[in-house]
Amino acid sequence: MAIGLLAFESHQGLWNSGYYSQLFGIGGVLITLTILMLSTGYFGGIGAPFAPYFWPYLGQVPKKRERKRPVRVYMDGCFDLMHYGHANALRQAKLLGDQLVVGVVSDEEIVANKGPPVLSMEERLTLVSGLKWVDEVVPNAPYEITEEFMNTLFNKYSIDYIIHGDDPCLLPDGTDAYALAKKVGRYKQIKRTEGVSSTDIVGRILLTFRQKDADTDLSVVVAEKSGEKSNDEVKSQLSHFLPTSRRIMQFSNGQAPSPGARVVYVDGTFDLFHAGHVEFLRSARQLGDFLLVGIYDDESIRDRRGCRPIMHLHERTLGVLACRYVDEVIIGAPWEVSKDMITTFNISLVVHGTVAEGNSAGEIDPYAVPKSMGIFQTIRSPKSITTLSVATRIVDNHEAYKKRNLKKKASEDRYYTQKKFVSGD
């Protein structure tokens, strides 16, 4: 104490400045060190979570800007007698972009380049619009993509790429119909779908015509499709449709009806899938939340109607599956709608159209059960098209179609002789 006092009184100046200065200095150092340590940890801590988000964040900016404008692709075609191959081509085209614009060639252009179309422009537009992957339709598209039309696609329709299959598409003068698009680098190719074409389908119908007797009515004409192989000249039978599990997977939406969904069931042959089918399915879909479509098998149809369908079960299945109004398909559905089937699929309503191919008069009513359950309904078919009426158009113009098929067969032969594997779906 005394020493302390003495020191204090003797060195007051030193104490006032030196002592306090030292104290403050030490405190400052300690505080600084502490702050530094914490700051280091702070930045380190911040840096850890911050770093991973840094690059993605930068990457987001150009990506967002780019993502705002969807990639639009264009594909054209006649789409006469819509079939699985058309649907699969459009599905592939859609995969190459975000939006698919489809050009439907006009009736006049088809007549000029290929021969008379079976379906009218209106019918073909309905079929194309009804497909799952189609976003927009351009009616009256030209057969050949002229420079003028190509510029219209690029500027007015904001098309990024023009799409076509790997088989060549030649104009009457022998030149490539897509030469211009290829030249400007705005062309992309997809894999042609094997084993199915309008020519092949027309050929099957024409085959039945050749076997026609004077007395036979038209339904039997369509029936005797499976004729001798000596009639190969009207069929391009180089490739056959081979349905795979994966193709069915691609065409399906894979969704189940939600717990309270109202399931609507329709059944039929759905041969030569046409605009009447599309409109009927659209009307049926509006009656519920989930549309289940039963497709009869080939044997069942032959037993009931005495003639085989033009297209076989899987061709018809994929044609129906491609329709945007269809949720699920029963492949090879039974003729009669049974109570067990209604229970299994939780069917709320069974629907039938007013325009349909007739049954034999003496048949059992296939809808007896749903009628007794009070869940049967008939809806007016929006269009009066039937498979028979479509087939009739072909038979009426058989000379023109026969000539066209022969010409097509030659180019098909050439293609398949030189064919190589093309990757794609």
Next chain:
Amino acid sequence: MDAGNGCSARALAACVVGGIVLGASVLALHLAGGPAAIPPLPLPPPIGALLRRRRRPVRVYMDGCFDMMHYGHCNALRQARALGDELVVGVISDDEIKANKGPPVTPLHERMVMVRAVKWVDDIIPDAPYAITEEFMNKLFNEYNIDYIIHGDDPCLLPDGTDAYALAKKAGRYKQIKRTEGVSTTDIVGRMLLCVRERSSDAHNHSSLQRQFSSGHGQKVDDTGSGTGTRVSHFLPTSRRIVQFSNSKGPGPDSRIVYIDGAFDLFHAGHVEILRLARELGDFLLVGIHTDQTISATRGRHRPIMNLHERSLSVLACRYVDEVIIGAPWDVSKDMITTFNISLVVHGTIAENMDFTEDDLHPYAVPMAMGIYRRLESPLDITTSTIIRRIVANHEAYQKRNEKKEASEKKYYEGKSFVNGE
């Protein structure tokens, strides 16, 4: 003295204030840095416990005879797997089947091969008991770490009439799946028994057994009480079912694609083994399944027993199969090889109807000419005819069993209502 005390007090006050400020600063900085510091720190116990709990997969158990494995079995296993992370399957022993249902068509080791080949199966318990006793249930829960025992919505009764799953239900460890309609072992056996009766009496003239039974078309069976089939429900293949059974990816750009085709009727262990060998020869296995018409033409009017879609889904359920051609042509053409980019076409040494070797119309003429054809030594000498012969040899026992089954089936369907599920 006063001055001294005053100076000391001032000093103390300064120190105290400084300390408070310093402490506040440190605390503030610590709090500010807190959130940032959490990631590098080890996980607190609660979060760790949560993660630890989540890491343990939910294991489900399903048992069955799996005699003559078919699409319905596969679909049941697929649904069971969807209720958990890992599926353990109990395959009931030969003795238990004999005691409860009648003689099995396929022995245990063949049934094991079939079950193990299904895509959704993770583990197998051989010689599972028919009834789940309390002892066995505890073994499932403790030794096998099973969380739930699974069964279809149709009742499974023991010979004494009691519920085979009563214990599991009582313990709250039972879950139900939807029974797959239109297909059962009894139904398939019934088709073959009808075949026997047809051979013994020429009066019947059925173009195809499967048309009658699986598609429900054609002539009705005259004697409905014959006990040769359970005719209440029919298999109805949907597009969505094919989606569920299919793999999501196709072949890679440079995949070596192996192609094998056949009827694959009454999918059996021989089929599994040949598909496994074929798959090992490449990266992607494409299986061609012949149409009903093709098989009838080459093997006789009583084949195939199962229709095209039943056979397709059975093959699709096999873990070695990547893709299936539904209705493949008899001939393997150049166009087909090009379209699917096939690198190798294989065929087993044990197969039905090897007569084409002497025919001009050899279905493998093209791949042979291209040098991409190969014969595989079949590991098992089972054929579809083998399976059929086993049933015919015991047709009396099977007929009796089918009659009994038909009665319970009828009761089930009369009281049936919609069951949610896939």
